[in-house]
Amino acid sequence: MKAIVFNHHGGPDVLKCTDAPDPVIHPNEVLVRVKACALNHLDLWVRRGIPGVPIPLPHIPGSDISGEIAQIGAEVSTVRVGQQVVLTPLVSCGKCAACVAGLDNHCRQATNLGYMIDGGCAEFVRAPEVNCLPYPENLSFEEAASIPLVFQTAWHMLLARAELRPGEDVLVLGAGSGVGSAAIQIAKFFGARVIATAGTDEKLQKAKQLGADYLINHKTQKIRDEVRRLTNKRGVDVVFEHVGTATWDDSLASLAAGGRLVTCGATTGYDAKVDLRFLFTRQLSLLGSYMGTKSELQTVMKLVVAGKLKPIVDRVFPLAEAAAAHAYLESSSQFGKVVLRV
Ligand SMILES: [Zn+2]
Numbered sequence: 001m002k003a004i005v006f007n008h009h010g011g012p013d014v015l016k017c018t019d020a021p022d023p024v025i026h027p028n029e030v031l032v033r034v035k036a037c038a039l040n041h042l043d044l045w046v047r048r049g050i051p052g053v054p055i056p057l058p059h060i061p062g063s064d065i066s067g068e069i070a071q072i073g074a075e076v077s078t079v080r081v082g083q084q085v086v087l088t089p090l091v092s093c094g095k096c097a098a099c100v101a102g103l104d105n106h107c108r109q110a111t112n113l114g115y116m117i118d119g120g121c122a123e124f125v126r127a128p129e130v131n132c133l134p135y136p137e138n139l140s141f142e143e144a145a146s147i148p149l150v151f152q153t154a155w156h157m158l159l160a161r162a163e164l165r166p167g168e169d170v171l172v173l174g175a176g177s178g179v180g181s182a183a184i185q186i187a188k189f190f191g192a193r194v195i196a197t198a199g200t201d202e203k204l205q206k207a208k209q210l211g212a213d214y215l216i217n218h219k220t221q222k223i224r225d226e227v228r229r230l231t232n233k234r235g236v237d238v239v240f241e242h243v244g245t246a247t248w249d250d251s252l253a254s255l256a257a258g259g260r261l262v263t264c265g266a267t268t269g270y271d272a273k274v275d276l277r278f279l280f281t282r283q284l285s286l287l288g289s290y291m292g293t294k295s296e297l298q299t300v301m302k303l304v305v306a307g308k309l310k311p312i313v314d315r316v317f318p319l320a321e322a323a324a325a326h327a328y329l330e331s332s333s334q335f336g337k338v339v340l341r342v
Contacts, residue, residue: 003122004322004340007058009049012323012330020060023118023126030079030129031071032087034342035141037120037319038064039329040149040178041267046115047326055116062119062340063089063112065127066135066144076129084135086144086301087120087127088152089113090291094130105156105291112149112291120145121322123342133297136305146311146337149291150178151300153264154186156292157240162262166191168237171227171254173197173218173247175207176335179264181312183240184210189308192238195230197223197247199332206335210312223250235259245269255284262287312336 003020025031043061065087069079079085092099092107099107113119113127136144158164170187174180175196187194188211196212198204204215216226227236235256241247244266251261252274261284274286303309314334317325319342329338 001123002319003060004062004319005058005060006047009047009055012047012326014047015323015326017320017322020058020122023124025071025073025126027073027075028129029073029126030069030076030085030132032065032067032085032120032125032127033070034065034120034123034125035067036065036145036316036339036341037062038142038145038149038178038337038339039325040064041265041329042112042115042149044326044330053116060118060122060125061114062121062125063114064145064147064149064337065089065113065120065125066141067120067125067342069132070124073129078129079132086133086135086148087113087125088131088133088294088297089149090294091117091128091131094128102293102295104293110291121319121340130294133301136301138305138307139311142313142316142339142341143311145339146178146313147300147304148297150182150337151186151304151309151311152292152297153289154179154182154240155296155300157262157264157289158183158186158190158238160292160296161287161289162238162260164190164192164238167193169193169195169231169256170238170240171195171197171223171236171251172212172240173243173251174267175210175212176200176203176332177242178312178337179242180240181207181210181336182309184212185309187240189303195227195236203335218247223247224253227254231256238262241265243267245271248272252278252284255282257282258284260285260287262289264289313339315339316341
C-alpha cells in the first residue's frame, strides 16, 4: 500500500510517501480502507520525537480516520465489509479495571492510532472492532475524520473534568485550533457564555460564527485584562487550556474565585509556574485531561448527526502532500482541521 512513513524524527521533510506492507489484522480487528485522515498537534509531536517516548520506527502517523471496512477478523461481529466507519483513535487493552469501567482513557496500556502504533496516513489501517463508530451519513469523509480526537478531548475536558454548568463563563484559548473550535460549540450547546481568543481578526470572526460571545485578539490585546473587562472584574468560571507556556499566566489570572482551569496540551511549551498563595486563597482547581472515553465519543457522534455539533474543516491536502500539510498545521494559520484525503 501507499503510506506516509518516517524513518527518523525531524521536520516535515522526514515524511515520505512510499510503499509499505499491508497491515495484517488480528481476529478481533478490522482493516479499514482509509478515505480521510485528519491531522492533530499530536502528529507534529510524534514526527519531531518526544523525549522518553520510543515511537517504533519506521512509523506511519495519523490518528483521526474515516473510511470503509475492507476486511474483518474471524471474531468480528458488529461491522461488515463495505461499511463506512469513523475510528475512535484511542486503542486500549479492553481488559483492565479502567477499561471495564468504561474509562478507557485511563488504561495504562492505551495509545492512539498513529502514536505508538501505525496510523491512518496510508491506504489501509488496522484497528480493533470496538474502535469502529457508526458513520454520520450527513458528512463527507473529510468532515467525519475531523471529529474524533478534538471533539472527544474537548467534551471530556469541559464536562467530565471541569463539570461545566449552564450560565457559566468559559475562556476558550486558541479558537482557531481543532480543539478550540470544538470547545466553543460544546460550551455554547451547554448554555455557557464563551470568550474566545485567536491571533487574527479573521479567525475571531469564524469563532463568532461558531457561537463565541466575546472575542480577544491575543496578538493585540492582553487576555487577562480583556477577561476582567468583559466579566466586570470577576474572571471566568472555566479556562479551556491547551496552549501551554505562552498563555499559562494569563489563563490563571483570568480565573474567577473558585474557577477551574482544564488543560489537554502544551503546544507552546510545558514549563509553567503557579503562585500557590493565589491557588489556595482563590480556591482554584487545576485539572489535567487526556483524550476521552469511547462512550463520550458515541454521544458526540449523536450530536453531530443531529446537527448540534459540526466538524470544521479548514483545508484538505492529498495524502502525498502530508509534509506540506504538516508545515501548514505548524504555521498555525488554520481555523479548524487540516485533513489528508487518501
Ligand atoms: Zn485497559
